[in-house]
Amino acid sequence: MVLGGLVILPGLRQAVQRLRSTPKTEEQERRDVMREPISTPTDVKVTAMMYWLSASSPNSLEATPIQVPLSADPVERSKQLVNALITRAPAKEKQTLPAEVTLLAFYIQPDGTAIADFSDEITSGMPSGILSEELAVESVARTIGANVTGIRQMKILVHGQEAETLAGHLDLYGLFPIPSPTPASPAATPRSTAPTSPTQGKPGSSAPTSPAKQLSH
Amino acid sequence: MNSQVARDSGILVGVPGKSILFFWVWMIAAAPTFSSAQAQSPQVPATPAQAPPQTPGPTPQPTPPAQPPASAPPDTEPVAPPKKTLALVILDPGHGGADTGARGLSGIKESEVVLSYARLMRISLESQGLRVILTRQANDGPTFDDRSKLANAQRGAVFITLHVSSTGQPGTVRVYSLAQMAPSQGGAVAARAGLLPWDRAQYRFIDQSKRLAELIQIQMAQRFRGSSETPFEAPVRQLRTVGAPAVAIEISSVSLPSRASLDQMGPALADGVARAVAAFRTIYESGGR
Numbered sequence: 001m002v003l004g005g006l007v008i009l010p011g012l013r014q015a016v017q018r019l020r021s022t023p024k025t026e027e028q029e030r031r032d033v034m035r036e037p038i039s040t041p042t043d044v045k046v047t048a049m050m051y052w053l054s055a056s057s058p059n060s061l062e063a064t065p066i067q068v069p070l071s072a073d074p075v076e077r078s079k080q081l082v083n084a085l086i087t088r089a090p091a092k093e094k095q096t097l098p099a100e101v102t103l104l105a106f107y108i109q110p111d112g113t114a115i116a117d118f119s120d121e122i123t124s125g126m127p128s129g130i131l132s133e134e135l136a137v138e139s140v141a142r143t144i145g146a147n148v149t150g151i152r153q154m155k156i157l158v159h160g161q162e163a164e165t166l167a168g169h170l171d172l173y174g175l176f177p178i179p180s181p182t183p184a185s186p187a188a189t190p191r192s193t194a195p196t197s198p199t200q201g202k203p204g205s206s207a208p209t210s211p212a213k214q215l216s217h
Numbered sequence: 218m219n220s221q222v223a224r225d226s227g228i229l230v231g232v233p234g235k236s237i238l239f240f241w242v243w244m245i246a247a248a249p250t251f252s253s254a255q256a257q258s259p260q261v262p263a264t265p266a267q268a269p270p271q272t273p274g275p276t277p278q279p280t281p282p283a284q285p286p287a288s289a290p291p292d293t294e295p296v297a298p299p300k301k302t303l304a305l306v307i308l309d310p311g312h313g314g315a316d317t318g319a320r321g322l323s324g325i326k327e328s329e330v331v332l333s334y335a336r337l338m339r340i341s342l343e344s345q346g347l348r349v350i351l352t353r354q355a356n357d358g359p360t361f362d363d364r365s366k367l368a369n370a371q372r373g374a375v376f377i378t379l380h381v382s383s384t385g386q387p388g389t390v391r392v393y394s395l396a397q398m399a400p401s402q403g404g405a406v407a408a409r410a411g412l413l414p415w416d417r418a419q420y421r422f423i424d425q426s427k428r429l430a431e432l433i434q435i436q437m438a439q440r441f442r443g444s445s446e447t448p449f450e451a452p453v454r455q456l457r458t459v460g461a462p463a464v465a466i467e468i469s470s471v472s473l474p475s476r477a478s479l480d481q482m483g484p485a486l487a488d489g490v491a492r493a494v495a496a497f498r499t500i501y502e503s504g505g506r
Contacts, residue, residue, distance in 0.1 A: 058384065058385065058386060059385055059386060127319070127382075127383035127384050128318055128319035128320075128327070128382070128383050129319055129380065129381075129382025129383045129384055129385070129467060129470070130380060130382065130391070130393060130451055130453055130465060130467045131382050131384055131385045131391065131467060131469070132382065132383055132384045132385075134451045164361065164454060165454045168311075168312065168316070168318060169311075169380065169453060169454065169455075170451065170452060170453070170454065171452040171453060171454040171457055173416065173452075173454070173457065174452065
């Protein structure tokens with residue numbers, strides 16, 4: 001028996017090493033990223049700065065701090081933040097994303113480009129208009145920028161595919177810059193959500209954000 | 218061709234076969250000589266306005282002795298570049314066809330409202346001496362690129378796309394242009410061989426578009442209380458592929474209880490846009506900012 005074990009063991013060891021080195025198929029990778037975000041024991045309840053519509057100024061966003069458990073992993077953290085943006089708006093009129101939308105997937109590429117894949121409801125449930133579409137993207141970008149480091153820009157997909165517009169107006173062709181974390185401000189007016197060209201994904205080459213255009217009230 | 222074939226065909230009857238063979242060999246050998254002589258004659262690219270090149274005359278004339286060149290007249294004034302003129306406005310009522318755009322609970326459809334706005338604007342713009350083209354005249358639904366194609370086929374034009382939103386403070390107007398690009402990105406869209414990349418055609422006109430947006434927004438702030446005095450920048454899909462100064466105007470909103478309130482905004486909207494475009498024309502044609 002000992003001799004038999006000595007004969008079999010190297011073969012078993014090789015098989016294990018082969019399994020470890022086997023690359024994941026595309027379907028396996030897709031399943032991995034589409035699984036529901038999991039709250040891990042390492043999630044820490046922190047104060048996250050969320051950007052929803054301003055109650056006093058419907059044409060602008062307002063930073064609202066909330067307590068939410070967030071993962072240390074940037075991908076999981078981003079998913080948790082976007083889900084909170086959808087489900088934890090203080091009031092219906094402050095919602096920037098349709099309540100029925102789902103974040104299907106979220107990736108971060110090595111160059112700091114995030115890819116956010118939303119369900120079809122982001123188009124069908126979105127109030128149509130340049131203003132509402134711009135504020136929707138702005139709320140996601142600012143929320144992620146305020147709470148996650150290492151993400152420079154974001155590409156939005158709809159149900160896994162590139163879409164021409166978000167809901168008929170806002171161009172989804174390029175990449176949306178993610179602002180660096182800034183001190184919370186009472187109200188954040190819509191700044192330029194200028195996307196960068198999809199071919200300009202190199203670090204440091206994203207279009208600079210223009211200063212916010214103040215609205216007269 | 219041998220004498221047997223010649224006899225059969227009735228051609229060249231009586232001509233010895235070897236002579237014919239020698240003739241053809243001589244023709245083949247002399248062909249390169251003929252073709253090189255032809256290549257040395259001057260060739261000019263044909264243009265629609267030029268006649269085909271003429272072959273040289275049979276008898277070359279002796280050239281006269283070289284004369285000292287007459288004193289050339291002093292350099293004339295440099296040729297001025299062609300003057301830029303702005304004579305055309307492309308009005309783009311957004312959406313159309315099956316795409317009604319934003320819809321209000323009272324049944325207001327964005328596609329219908331913007332078409333009526335465009336018709337009013339046309340009258341006001343034409344009173345300023347401008348020609349106007351609409352990207353759609355009725356309830357048809359051209360694509361983004363169809364509308365851009367129409368605009369890009371023109372010269373000396375500006376492009377204005379019209380929209381009504383679902384949200385925003387009712388009775389206000391916002392004017393958008395695309396945002397500035399970083400210098401590194403601007404270099405990437407430089408024209409090559411006189412062509413602009415279609416998907417980034419607007420990026421060479423962003424400064425002009427922004428100026429047009431400023432002029433229109435000022436007019437809107439004067440006419441519609443609550444409207445911003447400064448324009449906005451946003452990645453509006455329709456603007457990106459337009460190779461001309463281009464802005465988007467969005468009026469709030471279809472959420473009003475009736476369409477009458479939106480219709481009442483039409484004349485002031487048209488007048489403001491016409492005045493702004495007239496002011497922009499002055500700047501555009503003078504080459505200033």
